[in-house]
């Protein structure tokens with residue numbers, strides 16, 4: 001298919017990275033979004049996202065994350081933008097619930113990911129920001145870190161445009177057969193790649209809605225203590241705290257400390273909700289901070305984000321052709337972990353779009369099932 005005309009719908013990190021890869025392969029790509037790429041409703045837009053190879057027993061995502069790390073570093077060198085900071089990531093294994101962390105250790109040994117295993121005393125001496133009486137041990141992945149998410153999206157879009165790609169504003173809809181339409185007409189292109197994030201469920205009510213769940217997530221940024229740099233990324237890693245249903249990112253470029261406490265089943269109206277966080281979330285975050293990060297007690301919330309994830313039953317992404325439209329490729333299924341993988345994901349999707357190979361079994365729309373916490377890459 002030389003010089004195929006490709007439409008990519010959705011300018012979040014999944015669509016933008018796919019568009020960049022295809023444009024660089026010499027295709028003619030138009031990227032369409034309802035709003036300006038980088039807008040605040042998109043899941044990809046926030047100060048930062050964690051990049052880590054830590055994925056329990058799942059070797060596939062462990063390898064993808066390692067490969068993506070390398071590619072983010074290359075994009076950083078090419079663009080001259082600060083996209084990634086290698087502050088490391090710490091997983092805290094709660095006493096009596098260490099399956100996922102034990103699995104990660106085995107996978108790291110197999111794949112060759114550098115890590116350290118810390119006892120409770122080690123954690124306290126290396127990272128005194130954390131109070132860990134309930135923690136059995138921690139794994140520290142030194143080459144993990146954070147991606148400056150908004151900047152990553154904007155930089156990807158800039159590279160795409162510099163390669164000759166076109167960005168347009170528009171709202172895709174679907175007809176009764178779920179065929180994509182723009183301005184009331186069927187979308188015309190050799191391949192139509194639809195990467196609309198959580199909006200995919202409503203756009204494809206028969207194909208995607210039954211295998212997805214869209215949830216809101218409140219994220220708060222808490223001020224670092226006046227006059228102290230202990231909670232800056234220079235001195236503190238990202239962390240994952242499954243036992244407390246939490247994860248977090250140290251202050252990066254002045255963001256404040258992101259301590260995210262996931263409140264399950266928070267509903268969200270993607271188009272109509274004001275993106276303001278709830279009082280319940282403030283209270284939950286404050287009690288988490290009191291438990292785990294006592295040095296932040298009394299500090300003020302300085303920023304917040306109310307955003308969404310689309311979860312598949314097995315938390316695997318979606319990269320598959322629509323069952324009834326052979327040139328419509330559905331792409332995304334975030335499941336809370338797509339951002340870090342975006343450079344490899346976009347490259348992979350480009351190959352599927354150009355029929356270099358078929359998709360991976362795990363990314364097929366059909367045959368989804370809920371995984372046990374032991375099998376799941378997220379450990380939940």
Ligand SMILES: Cc1cc2nc3c(=O)[nH]c(=O)nc-3n(C[C@H](O)[C@H](O)[C@H](O)COP(=O)(O)OP(=O)(O)OC[C@H]3O[C@@H](n4cnc5c(N)ncnc54)[C@H](O)[C@@H]3O)c2cc1C
Nearest residue numbers: 010012013014034043044050172196197334337338339340
């Ligand atoms: C709070 C939170 C924390 C997270 N933490 C991490 C993390 O630490 N590490 C990690 O790897 N991942 C993380 N994730 C997941 C990651 O952010 C997402 O998986 C990723 O950003 C999804 O990108 P996307 O491009 O699929 O969707 P989006 O970024 O939502 O982009 C979809 C785009 O499609 C556009 N669109 C939608 N419908 C249409 C339409 N009809 N017509 C035209 N355009 C349309 C939208 O406007 C939007 O710009 C987190 C997510 C959240 C919410």
